[in-house]
Amino acid sequence: MDRHLLQELKRISHSMFSKNYFGVFHGSISAKVDITAFIINRKETILDKVNEGQFIKLTCEAKKDYRWKDASVDANIHQAIYASLPSAKYISYSMPPYTTAYSLDHSLVVPQDYYGQTILKEVPVYDPKNFNDWEARAPQEISDFFINNKTHLLLIKGFGLISYDRNLTEMVKKVAILENSCRLMTINSVN
Helix, strand or coil, rough: CCCHHHHHHHHHHHHHCCCCCEECCECEEEEEEEEEEHHCCCCCCCCCCCHHHEEEEEEEEEEEEEEEHHECCCCCHHHHHHHCCCCCEEEECCCCCCHHHHHHHCECCCCCCCHHHHHHHCCEEECCCCHHHHHHHHHHHHHHHHHHCEEEEEEEEEEEEEEEEHHHHHHHHHHHHHHHHHHHHHHHHHH
């Protein structure tokens, strides 16, 4: 695996964990390495201080090999996004606390702060309705949402945030801006 790419993923993963966007045993981050393959964290990886061995390379072939069993439970979501969006180079699933909490009572996030308004404008909240079969439906519904909407962020009610981009820093910047916007709106609503 590309050492520079792994170093970037490790650095970003540590930063996102420090900000509480990734939790212990939940969250995922991946990078497309060629047209039919991507690297993603292994399941049950704590994304704070990851090493090269905690990432696994998966190929997007019709038949999934043994490596898929070791990969993050979100690997099918990442694979569906990569397959349907050629512009996706990086993907993350995170659960930023203020953003996820905000999704429980709102169907749209309209940031009130400068960066949120100028960069994000608004972020829809997707309601999966039934969590009982969400794991099976998620890959298709998430990739369909991104195909049909001009956004790189999908906030899923009570589940978290899926983001993708061609640039790793840009992807994480948008996650951070959304979390800060939701935090500010939450603090403001208490006053």
